[in-house]
Amino acid sequence: MHELSLALEVGRIAAEVLERESAxxxxxxxxEVGEDAGxxxxxxxxxxxxxxxxxxxxxxxxxxxxxxxxSLRLAYVExxxxxxxx
Amino acid sequence: MxxxxxxxxxxxxxxxxxxxxxxxxxxxxxxxxxxxxxxxxGSGKTLLLERTLEALDGELDIAVITGDVQTxxxxxxxxxxxxxxxxxxxxxxxxxxxxxxxGAALDSLDLASLQLLFIENVGNLVCxxxxxxxxxxKIVVFSVTEGEDKPLKYPKMFRVxxxxxxxxxxxxxxxxFDLEAAVxxxxxxxxxxxxxxxxxxxxxxxxxxxxxxxxxxAREPVW
Numbered sequence: 001m002h003e004l005s006l007a008l009e010v011g012r013i014a015a016e017v018l019e020r021e022s023a024x025x026x027x028x029x030x031x032e033v034g035e036d037a038g039x040x041x042x043x044x045x046x047x048x049x050x051x052x053x054x055x056x057x058x059x060x061x062x063x064x065x066x067x068x069x070x071s072l073r074l075a076y077v078e079x080x081x082x083x084x085x086x
Numbered sequence: 087m088x089x090x091x092x093x094x095x096x097x098x099x100x101x102x103x104x105x106x107x108x109x110x111x112x113x114x115x116x117x118x119x120x121x122x123x124x125x126x127x128g129s130g131k132t133l134l135l136e137r138t139l140e141a142l143d144g145e146l147d148i149a150v151i152t153g154d155v156q157t158x159x160x161x162x163x164x165x166x167x168x169x170x171x172x173x174x175x176x177x178x179x180x181x182x183x184x185x186x187x188x189g190a191a192l193d194s195l196d197l198a199s200l201q202l203l204f205i206e207n208v209g210n211l212v213c214x215x216x217x218x219x220x221x222x223x224k225i226v227v228f229s230v231t232e233g234e235d236k237p238l239k240y241p242k243m244f245r246v247x248x249x250x251x252x253x254x255x256x257x258x259x260x261x262x263f264d265l266e267a268a269v270x271x272x273x274x275x276x277x278x279x280x281x282x283x284x285x286x287x288x289x290x291x292x293x294x295x296x297x298x299x300x301x302x303x304a305r306e307p308v309w
Contacts, residue, residue: 002213081088
């Protein structure tokens with residue numbers, strides 16, 4: 001049930017990164033979820049998708065990364081600087 | 087497109103833990119002992135608090151922060167026993183309190199004139215386990231009308247708690263509840279857990295609970 005709070009916090013941190021990096025958009029976020037983190041994975045994924053459907057993160061994909069212990073952290077943010085294609 | 091991957095590695099609970107540390111600092115500065123009461127719904131948290139306020143308010147300076155989700159009921163009950171009650175701002179459906187809500191609640195309390203603070207968390211044995219509120223300790227309340235395997239079903243909660251209040255012991259003759267098994271189950275996940283055996287209804291076991299609270303506020307305030 002607390003997965004939504006956690007997803008919102010992940011979204012808040014990701015939005016901060018987006019702003020700090022002055023990137024145009026977020027393509028993906030990687031979230032480390034420990035096996036003892038007390039997080040129900042399917043529920044968390046669902047909540048993350050909801051958070052990632054809204055600006056400024058709209059369109060970003062959530063990647064859940066298995067981790068040991070009770071680790072729960074935003075591992076990486078993949079941003080798009082919005083420049084022209086190579 | 088210029089795509090790059092930024093390593094963040096930020097803990098999701100980092101902000102809450104920062105706010106909890108600030109709450110803890112404020113409480114320590116004012117010499118307030120704060121306990122975070124956690125339990126499943128219906129374990130008797132509110133009645134235990136009512137009895138505690140009835141017995142000790144006047145002797146000790148006590149405040150309560152309560153986090154009932156949908157109703158004013160707990161707040162109304164507690165307000166009959168204390169003038170120092172803060173209802174945390176809890177949005178409908180929330181499953182736990184967080185440190186920012188407690189920090190905001192502290193703003194409306196005169197900490198300098200307080201000795202003891204109870205934070206009555208949302209009734210839920212899962213979610214509140216993950217949120218540090220800046221308390222001195224978590225106290226898990228569970229009752230003999232629940233299963234004695236509760237500590238095994240919700241190990242995280244029993245692991246993060248320092249104390250357990252086993253409530254409704256007046257009902258022991260009427261329910262199938264193995265007290266020894268319950269305590270053994272709890273100690274299996276947390277050997278250091280200290281138990282109180284109470285009936286908030288009849289008052290049995292409450293003197294030990296009150297004495298414990300007295301020892302917690304015996305410290306001189308730290309100025």
